[in-house]
Each structure stands twice: as C-alpha cells, then as structure tokens.
Amino acid sequence: METKLKIELRTSPHLKQTMTVEQIMRNVVYALLPVCAFAVYAFGISVLALLTVTTLTCALGESLFCRLSGKPNTTNDWSIVITGLLLGLTLPPGFPLWMAAVAAVVAVGLGKALFGGLGYNVMNPALVGRAFVQAAFPVAITTWTPAFLDKRFTEFIPSTLTAPFMQPPALGDWIEQARVDAFSGATPLALQKFEQIITPASDLFTGMTAGSAGETSALIIIAGGLYLAARRMMDWRIPVGVLLGAALTSLPFWLMDSVQYPDPLFVLFSGGLMLGAVFMASDMVASPVTPRGVWIYSLFIGVLTVIIRLFGGLTEGVMYAILLGNAISPLIATVTQPRVFGAAGKGPRT
Amino acid sequence: MGILNLLRRNSFEHGIHPQQHKELTCRLSIRRLPFAPVLIVPLSQHAGAPAVPLVRPGQEVVRGEPVASANGFVSVPMHAPATGVVESIQLMPSARGPKTESIIIHVYEGSSQEVLYSAPRDVGSMTAEDIIQAVQDAGMVGLGGAAFPTHVKMKPPPEHKVDTLVVNGCECEPYLTCDHRLMLEQTDDLLAGIHIVMRALGVERAMIGIEDNKLDAVEVIARRLPANSPISVHAVQTKYPQGAEKMLIESLLGRRVPSGSFPSAVGVSVFNVSTLAQIGALLPMGQGVIERVVTVTGPGIRHPGNYLVPVGTPVRFLLEFAGSTPQAHELILGGPMMGMSVASLDVPVTKAVSGMVLLEASDADLRERKVQPCIRCAYCLEACPMHLNPSTLGLLAAKGDYETMADQFHLNDCFECGCCSYVCPSSIPLVQYFRIAKAINREKAA
Ligand code: SF4
Numbered sequence A: 001m002e003t004k005l006k007i008e009l010r011t012s013p014h015l016k017q018t019m020t021v022e023q024i025m026r027n028v029v030y031a032l033l034p035v036c037a038f039a040v041y042a043f044g045i046s047v048l049a050l051l052t053v054t055t056l057t058c059a060l061g062e063s064l065f066c067r068l069s070g071k072p073n074t075t076n077d078w079s080i081v082i083t084g085l086l087l088g089l090t091l092p093p094g095f096p097l098w099m100a101a102v103a104a105v106v107a108v109g110l111g112k113a114l115f116g117g118l119g120y121n122v123m124n125p126a127l128v129g130r131a132f133v134q135a136a137f138p139v140a141i142t143t144w145t146p147a148f149l150d151k152r153f154t155e156f157i158p159s160t161l162t163a164p165f166m167q168p169p170a171l172g173d174w175i176e177q178a179r180v181d182a183f184s185g186a187t188p189l190a191l192q193k194f195e196q197i198i199t200p201a202s203d204l205f206t207g208m209t210a211g212s213a214g215e216t217s218a219l220i221i222i223a224g225g226l227y228l229a230a231r232r233m234m235d236w237r238i239p240v241g242v243l244l245g246a247a248l249t250s251l252p253f254w255l256m257d258s259v260q261y262p263d264p265l266f267v268l269f270s271g272g273l274m275l276g277a278v279f280m281a282s283d284m285v286a287s288p289v290t291p292r293g294v295w296i297y298s299l300f301i302g303v304l305t306v307i308i309r310l311f312g313g314l315t316e317g318v319m320y321a322i323l324l325g326n327a328i329s330p331l332i333a334t335v336t337q338p339r340v341f342g343a344a345g346k347g348p349r350t
Numbered sequence B: 001m002g003i004l005n006l007l008r009r010n011s012f013e014h015g016i017h018p019q020q021h022k023e024l025t026c027r028l029s030i031r032r033l034p035f036a037p038v039l040i041v042p043l044s045q046h047a048g049a050p051a052v053p054l055v056r057p058g059q060e061v062v063r064g065e066p067v068a069s070a071n072g073f074v075s076v077p078m079h080a081p082a083t084g085v086v087e088s089i090q091l092m093p094s095a096r097g098p099k100t101e102s103i104i105i106h107v108y109e110g111s112s113q114e115v116l117y118s119a120p121r122d123v124g125s126m127t128a129e130d131i132i133q134a135v136q137d138a139g140m141v142g143l144g145g146a147a148f149p150t151h152v153k154m155k156p157p158p159e160h161k162v163d164t165l166v167v168n169g170c171e172c173e174p175y176l177t178c179d180h181r182l183m184l185e186q187t188d189d190l191l192a193g194i195h196i197v198m199r200a201l202g203v204e205r206a207m208i209g210i211e212d213n214k215l216d217a218v219e220v221i222a223r224r225l226p227a228n229s230p231i232s233v234h235a236v237q238t239k240y241p242q243g244a245e246k247m248l249i250e251s252l253l254g255r256r257v258p259s260g261s262f263p264s265a266v267g268v269s270v271f272n273v274s275t276l277a278q279i280g281a282l283l284p285m286g287q288g289v290i291e292r293v294v295t296v297t298g299p300g301i302r303h304p305g306n307y308l309v310p311v312g313t314p315v316r317f318l319l320e321f322a323g324s325t326p327q328a329h330e331l332i333l334g335g336p337m338m339g340m341s342v343a344s345l346d347v348p349v350t351k352a353v354s355g356m357v358l359l360e361a362s363d364a365d366l367r368e369r370k371v372q373p374c375i376r377c378a379y380c381l382e383a384c385p386m387h388l389n390p391s392t393l394g395l396l397a398a399k400g401d402y403e404t405m406a407d408q409f410h411l412n413d414c415f416e417c418g419c420c421s422y423v424c425p426s427s428i429p430l431v432q433y434f435r436i437a438k439a440i441n442r443e444k445a446a
C-alpha cells in the first residue's frame, strides 16, 4: 500500500502565531475611531470633511506611489488609514480642505514612500505632513474655532471650504456671530502661555475646549490607548514615559512660580500631548525596538515637549519633540542593545 | 512582567505560549508498534563520528545484538532492533538531509519483540568510569536535536565542579507527550536512571523540572520519593522553550549559564527523562538502545498515540500504521517548533526522534503569508529567551552582513528555538536567516 501524501518541505518553526501586521494596524484604527467620532461630535461636519479628505488623499497617494515605484499596492495593510486619521486629528477643525490634502500628500510622499514604505520610514508620516503645513500655512494652522457650536452639524466653518490655493477668510466675524459665550479664539495652551489663564483640568479631560480636531478629549484617547496596550499592539511604556517625562519636567517650574508656569496636570491634559503620547510617539516603526531604548526615547519626548512649550516661541511642542525622538531612535536603539542571556560582566553592551 | 513571573513561579524571562495540542495524545498509554518488514539503521544518528559496522550483508542478527561499534569517544555503537538478516549496508536518505551509510535489516516474519540478547549485571558495584563506559556501550544519545552522545555529557571538563543533576521533564514542544507518558508509566526506570547518573557524576542532588501542564507526573514522581531523597521534583511554568537547558537551569536554580558556555560552567548537568529512563532500564540488563517512545500526532493523523517504535522503522510504516487524512500536508520529525520536515517517507526513526507530527494544509497556510518589512514591533525581542535582538539581526541578514551579526549581535547565542519567527507579524523567516548566517560564518572560518 502506497501512502499518498503531498509533502511540503519547510524549515522550523512549523507553527506560527496568527497576529499579522494588518491586524495590528486595523486595531489601531479601531482605537482611533472613538477619537474621530468625538472630534466630529465636538466640531461638526467640518471635521468630518477634514478627516475624510486626509484619509482618502493618503490612501490615494499611497496607491499612486506604489504604482510609480512598481511595488504591490500596500494600502490594504491599514497603516495608511492611521496616517490619514492622525493627520486630520492634529489639524485645526476649520483647516481648509485643500491645505489638508497638501498635508496628506506630503505625509505619504515625504514621510513614507520616499523611504520605501511601511517599515522603512524614519519618522511618523502624519507628523511629517503636519510639520510641513505648519511651516507653509502658519496662519491657517493656528486659527481655532470653539467646540460645540449650535450650527456645527448644518454649516461648515467658513475656512473649511476655501478654494484651492486661496487663503482662508478671517474667522473673527463668524465666531463673533456664532459664539455661545466669550471665546478668544485661543487654545488653552495659548491662554496659559500668554495670559496665564488656566483652563480647568476637568474641561481638558472631557474635551470642552478649543484645539486641534482630535486633541481635545484626553479621556477618549486614554481609553483607546488602554485597549491597544491590553492587546499588546502598543508598547505601554511609550505613553507612560512621555507623560512621565512631561510631568516631571514641568513640576519644578510650577513649584518655583505657579503663576508663570502651568501645573503638571494642565501640562498633561492640554494640547496634543495626550494624542501624541498615545498614538504618535508609540508608532512602532519610528520608535526604538530595544526595551531600555523605549524608555529613553519616550522620556526624551516628554521632556522636550515641555521645554519647547515653556521656552520656545511656539505654544505646542509635542509634534517637534516626537519628530526629533523619531530621528534619534535608531541611535538610541544602537546604544541600548539588550544584554544577551548569560552575558559576562555588568552594564549595557553595545 | 518578567520579574513578577520569576517571583510567582519557577520560570525564565521571555519565551512564548503556543497552543499545546497535547490533549490529542496525553491520555493514551504507550503502545508497542509491530516490526516493519525492513529496518534502516543509520550509522550516524548522533553528533560525532559515525559508528563502524560489525556485520556484513547476509549475516543473521539477533534483536539487541551490537551491529556497529563506536568510533572513538564522541561516538556510540548501534544494536540490532530486530532479529533478521542484514540485507546490505548502503547510503540511505536521512531526516537530516544528506544520505548516510545505513545497515538495512530484513526482519524475520513473526520475530519476537522480546530482547534475548542481554548481560545482566549489578550496577550498584560499578564505578563511575564503568557506568560511563556502559552508557556508551548502550548507544545512548541525548534528545536535543543534535543527539549528542550521553556518556560524553557525563564527563564534564575537569575545571568545572558539577553539583546538581537537572532532569528535564519539561517537554515544552507543542503536541509531544512521549516524555509525559514515560514519566507516568516508567517512573521506576526513570528514578533508577537518575540514581545511576548521579553516581557517575558524583553529585549529591537531582532536581526534576516538569512543566505545570503535567502536574499528574509531578505527583506520581513525588509520591515515589522517600522523605529525605536527594531527588526533588518541581513544577515549572508551561512556556516554550522551558525545556532548553539554559532556561530550565535558570528556572530551577536561578543560575545563568554564561554566554558561549556549557551548563557544567555553573555546576549543572542536564539529562532528559527519556534518556534517564532508558539508562535505568537498559544498564542493569547490559542492553543497548533499540527502541524509543515516539508521539505520533497532529491534525493529519487518524490514530494519534504514543508508540514504542523500533529504531530504524521507516516513517512510511509508522504513517500507514497510524493513518493520515487527505488534508495532511507537512510531516515533521521531532516537535513542531524545532523539528525537521522530511522530504522522503523512507527516512527512518532514529534514537533522537521524539515525535512525528503531521500538519494539515490549513496549519501550513498560516506560514505561507507574504513576508512584509520589519515594523519594529519588538515582539521578537520580547520573545527571545536568549535576549537577542532578532529584529536587527534580521535586517543585517537581509543585507548579508553576517560578520556583524556574530561579532556585535551575538548570533552564536541563538539556539534556533524559533520564538522570534513564531511571533513576527511580518512573517519574516528570522530563524531561517540565522541558520544561513551561521552556516556561512562557519564556512568562512573553516
Ligand atoms: S531562534 Fe534565536 S534569535 Fe530567535 S528567539 Fe530563538 S534564540 Fe532568539
């Protein structure tokens, strides 16, 4: 009797865990969806349009770049959706859509495709796009609108629909007529920095403030982060390190002068720090692989964010801090190689 | 976290938790397999010099009789697994790939499985030297993939003082249950073997480590031990690769074998339970290794079980006996994490084969996934029991920079356990890269 068997020759291990890159990326998208939903709830259809434009432009851009470089289309790994959503979430709610599209093209092109696609990019693509428009459109990127306007689901913020290559209209009159109560058009960070007005932490926590589309509710961001950390799709040490670094750096200043400098709680919950710490600094590709490197990297970002906020000309520093952290992460990884099991002597080996 | 783990129960850091699948066979008692009509006994089933044949074609052999002698110290003899006639001595395919010189024995029909060839002796009066010689004469080899001759391990380098015998009953490979059954069914042989090896090594204590998915075995052994026995039995965490020597030593004793050294450097010798049970059973009888327990299992097998298989039984015979499903797709000798997939059904079961696992196409598909670039998720770093950086090693391997891998990233500490490949979401064949890198480095050095 002949046993008929189609036998395959493979090398060990012959078993494989089922988790895939797509699965990880898809789950990050799941964790981001509530953040997006809240942003739409707070700022209305303008933000819905903004997120749609950034995500679609990113996806189309990636397809195009893949086609140009003759590689298989990689949009199905979901990572580009993360880039698109994150980019949208870091922009002001009334950001002109055509500028958002520019940011998206830069994010995919400069931030990702240029390096060779997912896995090869040095920096977080969404932040590359954001940094570009920060420099290119300095006015639009610092024009804020209040959250929870009555007409937000029926009417676009006027600047949203600016015609391509046009500057957006000034929003002063529109806000004047639409506002609920006194709104200075400034974010909590700007209020604190230039006028020493501290927004209550509870407002920051639940998102009752002005700011970029997705930066305003720390609560929802933290929930998303916990979900990812529990599924081990995000390294919990990164957000913890970033927040710890920021809190510890701001503490001595606040103790020295509590009028001039913000308290650590305010630092943690204001601006883009929470979104950056949970969803951007933790980008696997652009952070170090080594366990000790992760701590150095995340603390560095936290410390730098606060230094830029307190002493730089900008109100927000988290974006540049993460980009810098990304840039030095290969270096950090090199000097923090794990100690091999049974290594001779003490201390790190390089 | 690693440290909490260490406090909570005996274990090592990192590692993985693959699906066990042991329920297929863990309650099935060991059963004898009938003789195949033809047995193939390779002269090189072990690391070291191949054995030298003692028989010529046409000669009759009795089950248990030596048919090949050891060629030097790092070598072992072979014994006839069945009564029959030597058909020829020729090159035959082997599981390890290249064809090797093998003795082909035509088994007499109806020949008995009783071993007639024996020389009973009183092990209690033997010296350490005698025991080591007897272990070599029995043709004993270790279970680790390399099948290292057992008696060589009983003679640690003189500068190392060994104080503890660690008995490896972890069986951390998924699917395999032969050691589990053996601990339950041949407990006395196992304990006898432990005493013999302790005498030969001159150690005062032995520690048996068993993964805590086999608490019944822990219990059975503990019940057999007197109150002040030098032998103790310990449950260790069920985690792959708990059964790797260095990991088990850390779990039981908290000692870390230095990178690049053998366990004797920290005063430990590690022996597998199946090796010790064979020593306990065979040494007093003066017999050689002619059969072993093999777990035949996997989704592709119709009648999984733990079979006592004569050495030299062709895989085809075993497969026909146990039956396979039409979806069967990949045949592995050994465990699924470190075993070899075999190309030809004519390869024989050798002394070091602990399992035969038949996977179905769907299991294989999982690994057919497209290889994607490394996304630096660091899963592999958290899995590697040797605390290497497979991510960076993989990138270097792709560049062909094999020297940097060895010089700066400890390539040679990798023992190919497969944890990194197992977890990689990008399906990068890391272990395969490392095997190639090591082979090329070895070639360069030669
Ligand atoms: S195969 Fe080597 S590198 Fe991979 S986990 Fe095992 S020891 Fe580490």
Ligand code: SF4
Residues within 6 Å of the ligand: A289, B373, B374, B375, B376, B377, B378, B379, B380, B381, B390, B391, B394, B420, B423, B424, B425, B426, B427, B428
């Ligand atoms: S598991 Fe794979 S993808 Fe993740 S860091 Fe390691 S090699 Fe890269």
